[in-house]
Each structure stands twice: as C-alpha cells, then as structure tokens.
Amino acid sequence: MVKFPTRLHPALCALGLLLQYFAFAQNLTDSQSSDVETRLAEGATHPWELGTRAQAILEHNVRAFSVFSLNIPSTSVPSDSSSAIAPVLSIAKGVVNNRTASNGNITGAQPLVADDSAADPASIGPAVLLANWTNLGDGVDYAGAALDQLNFLYEKVPMTSDGAISHRTGELQLWSDFVYMVPPFLAYYGLLTNNQSLITDAYTQIKLYRNYLRDTSSGNLWAHIALGNNSNGVANDPGHWSTGNAWAAAGMLRVLATIQSSSFASDMSSEQDDLANWVFEIHAAMYPHLDTSSNLFFNYADEMNTFLDAASTALLASTVYRLSLLRSVHHYLPDAEKCRETLFMSNSSGLVHFSSDGWLTPVVNPDYFSAEGSDSPESQAFILELQAAWTDWVNDGSQGANGGSKTGSLGGGTIIVAVLSVLWMLLF
Ligand SMILES: *[C@@H]1O[C@H](CO)[C@@H](O)[C@H](O)[C@H]1NC(C)=O
Numbered sequence: 001m002v003k004f005p006t007r008l009h010p011a012l013c014a015l016g017l018l019l020q021y022f023a024f025a026q027n028l029t030d031s032q033s034s035d036v037e038t039r040l041a042e043g044a045t046h047p048w049e050l051g052t053r054a055q056a057i058l059e060h061n062v063r064a065f066s067v068f069s070l071n072i073p074s075t076s077v078p079s080d081s082s083s084a085i086a087p088v089l090s091i092a093k094g095v096v097n098n099r100t101a102s103n104g105n106i107t108g109a110q111p112l113v114a115d116d117s118a119a120d121p122a123s124i125g126p127a128v129l130l131a132n133w134t135n136l137g138d139g140v141d142y143a144g145a146a147l148d149q150l151n152f153l154y155e156k157v158p159m160t161s162d163g164a165i166s167h168r169t170g171e172l173q174l175w176s177d178f179v180y181m182v183p184p185f186l187a188y189y190g191l192l193t194n195n196q197s198l199i200t201d202a203y204t205q206i207k208l209y210r211n212y213l214r215d216t217s218s219g220n221l222w223a224h225i226a227l228g229n230n231s232n233g234v235a236n237d238p239g240h241w242s243t244g245n246a247w248a249a250a251g252m253l254r255v256l257a258t259i260q261s262s263s264f265a266s267d268m269s270s271e272q273d274d275l276a277n278w279v280f281e282i283h284a285a286m287y288p289h290l291d292t293s294s295n296l297f298f299n300y301a302d303e304m305n306t307f308l309d310a311a312s313t314a315l316l317a318s319t320v321y322r323l324s325l326l327r328s329v330h331h332y333l334p335d336a337e338k339c340r341e342t343l344f345m346s347n348s349s350g351l352v353h354f355s356s357d358g359w360l361t362p363v364v365n366p367d368y369f370s371a372e373g374s375d376s377p378e379s380q381a382f383i384l385e386l387q388a389a390w391t392d393w394v395n396d397g398s399q400g401a402n403g404g405s406k407t408g409s410l411g412g413g414t415i416i417v418a419v420l421s422v423l424w425m426l427l428f
C-alpha cells in the first residue's frame, strides 16, 4: 500500500475539488456533439427513431423551427439554417416517397410507414408537416401524406371506449411511448392548420393515457403498457419503465409548447396547467428513485435489481429544463444538473458515459425494453435534446438553478472553495 506524506493530503483534497469544479463546468465540445449526431444518423432506422431524430435535430440545431421556440415557424427557411434543417426534410422526403410502396400502394388513410405500432410512424409527422410548410417545391405531396397519417389514426386504429388511440395496430394496447409519438403530431397539425380541435385532442389523448397508465400506488410513476393480451407479441407491462416515464413527460412538454405557440393559448390555459402539473407529477415520482451513487435511473425506476440506464436519465433531465423554461417550475433542476454533469463528465481518457466513437452508455436496448443494450439511436437523440434544453436554459439566465430557493449558488461556491484550496496547496 502506498503511503502518502501527510502534507500531501490538502493538495489531494484541493485537486479533488478542482476536478469537481471542472465536472461542474462540463459540456460537450462541438466535436463530441457532432459524434453523437453522426451515430444517431447512422443508427436511426425504425419509425420512432426517425421521428425522434428529426425532433432532436430541430431542438439542437434549428431552434427557430422547434416548437420550443414558441413561434409559428417561418414558411421559408433562412439560408443560414438550410443545411441544419436538411436532415429533417430529408427524413420527411425519404419516408413520403417510399410511403405507398411500403403500404402496398393503397390510397387514402395510411401510416407514413407500414408498422406494427400505430403510433411510431406518426412521430415522423411533424417533419412531414414542416416539409409541407416550408414549401420545398419538390413536387412531393407532404400535406397529403400528413392527412392520410392523421386519418389513419382516427379511422383505422383500435380505440378504447373513451377514445384513447391504441399504440398498436393489431390489438388495443396503450404504451407510455405513445405520448411522445402521437400527441405532438396532432398538436403540430393543429398549430399549422389553425385547428383547435386537433390541439385539444392532443391534450385529451394525454389525459386518457395518464388515466390508464399512472400508477397511484407507486407515487404516480407511469406503467409502461396497459391492456392487450399478447395476441400481438407484446404482453402488457405494468412495470415503471424509466424511458416510458421520460417519453411521456417529453411528449407533454412538446404539446404544452405547441399550445403556447398557437392562437388558442389564452383559450387553453387550464389544459396548459394540467400538462405542466402532469410533467411535474412524473418528476416528483421519478427523482426520488434516482440512484445516488451513479446519478442514473434504473431501467425500471423503482426496481433496483434492473440495470442502470443513461438514456432515460438524459431524456428526463431535458424535461426538467424545459419545464423550468416554459413554466418557471424549478424544483428538480438540481437533480437534472446532477444527471447532466454525470452524463457529460470526462476523465483523462474522455467522456466517461460514451464510447470513444460517441455512443451513450449504459443504455436500455431500444428493441427489447427489459434488456440492457448498446448503440441506442434514441439515446443519442436524448443527449442532443438534453444539450439543447440545458443550453436554452443557460441562455435564459439559468433561472432557478438552486431549485427555486432565493439564495445560494452551488457553482460559485464550488469555484471559491477550489481557489482557496489551490492557495492552500501552494502554501504548504
Ligand atoms: C457548450 O459548448 C458548446 C460548444 O463549445 C458551446 O457552443 C456552448 O455555448 C456551451 N454551452 C454552455 C452552456 O456553456
């Protein structure tokens, strides 16, 4: 065992504090973000991955065209944004051009992509609506494809008796993932066509899903999958899947931002209040389960025998910054900051939670939600969304950094302690 001279102890202590300070200052470099984006582009192939990738690119690279800018987007893309938005429009074009072939050349109500999930193809809907809106002039019928997707959801997909649209085509089954895939599309369709009933239905679908999936006996964590009976290959899953809780919170915030951007905002204040409260409800249910030694969530939030998952940790943290920005609800910011600092932490060999080529780790397998996986495209999108939400929050003055109390700033305090410790180290 190595024995240190005792006078080194303060120096080591100072070094530790300095390292802690640099961990606080942690941020992805442009080249690290670009690796994350490249891996996402390579990996995203499933419908929900394409939709999530499009949304992450808008939030991270083309802020003026993301719903979080709280504007109706411009109908023309400024030339300095055209290369940033190109991958989003290219997802829309690829999907719409291939649509009828993938659906067996049918006409009328149909999903954007043939899939067992009724919800996932709709996640690409906002990109398709944006392609129509910005008038690419390439002769592709984006508006027709979006309308067919909308009609498909209402006309061809099973519904509960109270109107919740199924997440699956083959049987009536409700997944928490749905909240990110469908309501943001309905709301965005309503925003761009000035149709309040669609925006209202985005809200109503969320309300219905919450009724089915919120588990009051677990302190309001959402169950992952309700109803259905495995006739379609997926049994229901009453467990509290962390990514599902994060999907739900993130979908609600997109709808909330869309309502705020619309001409119906003042008319829909109680809907906005509900959405904000339901996001907060998920934060309040989830954060007590954050594993304090890793600052990550378990794959099933309240099942400590499941593996640790950085994907859900990233997406949920992004929703804390978004809720703070949209509604000045700051309570869970210190938790989100802890998670972000952990995820973006480096040691001398680079980012601790990423592979050398930029894949987030450890992550749930995106194709098999109860197993640990690697190289998860959705987790790459979550990182961009986290980086974007945090950056927007910093640019807005980091309001509520201490969780809403009036005094104290951890960052500043840490700097002072680190500086004093260095002085101590130099003196002795
Ligand atoms: C994070 O780093 C990026 C790339 O260097 C930079 O553009 C951005 O301003 C930084 N964000 C914050 C909040 O420091």
Ligand SMILES: *[C@@H]1O[C@H](CO)[C@@H](O)[C@H](O)[C@H]1NC(C)=O
Residues within 6 Å of the ligand: 094, 098, 101, 102, 103
């Ligand atoms: C287009 O659709 C066909 C038929 O479903 C499918 O095999 C092919 O992979 C799709 N191509 C793209 C680029 O999505």
Ligand SMILES: *[C@@H]1O[C@H](CO)[C@@H](O)[C@H](O)[C@H]1NC(C)=O
Residues within 6 Å of the ligand: 101, 104, 105
């Ligand atoms: C769809 O149309 C294309 C082009 O006309 C044709 O090649 C293909 O065989 C058709 N597919 C089906 C399932 O009918």
Ligand SMILES: *[C@@H]1O[C@H](CO)[C@@H](O)[C@H](O)[C@H]1NC(C)=O
Residues within 6 Å of the ligand: 075, 129, 132, 133, 134, 135, 143, 146, 147, 189, 192, 193
């Ligand atoms: C498509 O864009 C045009 C304006 O460019 C707009 O008038 C129309 O409502 C849009 N359609 C949809 C379905 O968003």
Ligand SMILES: *[C@@H]1O[C@H](CO)[C@@H](O)[C@H](O)[C@H]1NC(C)=O
Residues within 6 Å of the ligand: 150, 195, 196, 197, 198
């Ligand atoms: C709003 O959208 C719904 C669903 O597509 C449609 O039935 C309704 O006619 C639309 N309302 C207006 C005012 O366009």
Ligand SMILES: *[C@@H]1O[C@H](CO)[C@@H](O)[C@H](O)[C@H]1NC(C)=O
Residues within 6 Å of the ligand: 171, 172, 173, 227, 228, 229, 231
């Ligand atoms: C359960 O499966 C059967 C077919 O095996 C199906 O008829 C029924 O609708 C399913 N129930 C639900 C709630 O999806």
Ligand SMILES: *[C@@H]1O[C@H](CO)[C@@H](O)[C@H](O)[C@H]1NC(C)=O
Residues within 6 Å of the ligand: 347, 348, 349, 350, 351, 352, 353
């Ligand atoms: C840096 O972190 C990685 C991932 O935890 C670990 O494998 C590696 O050993 C660490 N390197 C150093 C120099 O601490």
